[in-house]
Amino acid sequence: DSGVTQTPKHLITATGQRVTLRCSPRSGDLSVYWYQQSLDQGLQFLIQYYNGEERAKGNILERFSAQQFPDLHSELNLSSLELGDSALYFCASSRTGDSGNTIYFGEGSWLTVV
Amino acid sequence: AQRVTQPEKLLSVFKGAPVELKCNYSYSGSPELFWYVQYSRQRLQLLLRHISRESIKGFTADLNKGETSFHLKKPFAQEEDSAMYYCALGTQGGSEKLVFGKGTKLTVNP
Numbered sequence: 065d066s067g068v069t070q071t072p073k074h075l076i077t078a079t080g081q082r083v084t085l086r087c088s089p090r091s092g093d094l095s096v097y098w099y100q101q102s103l104d105q106g107l108q109f110l111i112q113y114y115n116g117e118e119r120a121k122g123n124i125l126e127r128f129s130a131q132q133f134p135d136l137h138s139e140l141n142l143s144s145l146e147l148g149d150s151a152l153y154f155c156a157s158s159r160t161g162d163s164g165n166t167i168y169f170g171e172g173s174w175l176t177v178v
Numbered sequence: 179a180q181r182v183t184q185p186e187k188l189l190s191v192f193k194g195a196p197v198e199l200k201c202n203y204s205y206s207g208s209p210e211l212f213w214y215v216q217y218s219r220q221r222l223q224l225l226l227r228h229i230s231r232e233s234i235k236g237f238t239a240d241l242n243k244g245e246t247s248f249h250l251k252k253p254f255a256q257e258e259d260s261a262m263y264y265c266a267l268g269t270q271g272g273s274e275k276l277v278f279g280k281g282t283k284l285t286v287n288p
Contacts, residue, residue, distance in 0.1 A: 066221060097275060097276075099278075106278065106279075107264060107278040107281070109275050109276065109277065109278075112275050120275045122275065152219065154221070154222065166212075166224055166227065167224075167276055168224070169214075169221045169222040169223070170221055171220065171221045172219075172220075172221060
């Protein structure tokens with residue numbers, strides 16, 4: 065158990081809908097990362113938050129947004145869903161987000177868009 | 179730009195045989211390299227990182243800056259080593275986001 069908790073584990077929704085994925089980082093970790101894992105694109109970095117502030121942005125679509133709350137949990141919002149958004153979404157956390165910190169991953173949230 | 183290349187999508191070996199999973203990176207700064215393992219689409223687990231120079235489950239990896247490589251090796255593969263292996267590059271500059279390779283699926287046959 066990495067200590068990173070993600071909910072829901074599985075989610076099936078229709079195209080055009082909006083979903084929210086939730087992540088609780090390991091105790092004491094200030095940095096949260098979101099990754100998308102799909103069969104054709106592999107593991108793609110989406111976005112990173114550090115202590116409530118956005119720190120780095122990757123290949124995140126405009127239809128997607130994220131935030132980190134004062135209690136350090138994070139949510140990834142996916143809207144106007146398309147079939148191609150079906151993927152495994154991982155949350156990860158690390159202590160400070162600086163170079164040298166190990167990143168620990170959650171179990172992921174399986175999103176299926178039908 | 180940072181990039182990680184794992185040239186082999188699939189690698190199949192027999193139990194007891196040596197295994198080497200290749201990883202090459204491209205990064206202008208001082209790299210931090212990691213290997214993560216993923217069993218059956220579960221969460222990614224850190225296998226090892228180059229700065230700790232440790233051996234986990236018999237796996238080792240050496241950073242070769244001249245060849246920009248961080249190949250993962252194990253002298254005697256076991257069936258339970260069958261999994262997806264991802265090489266990852268950690269970047270500097272205030273963010274520890276990881277850039278992943280596309281992964282290599284290792285199958286160890288009995």
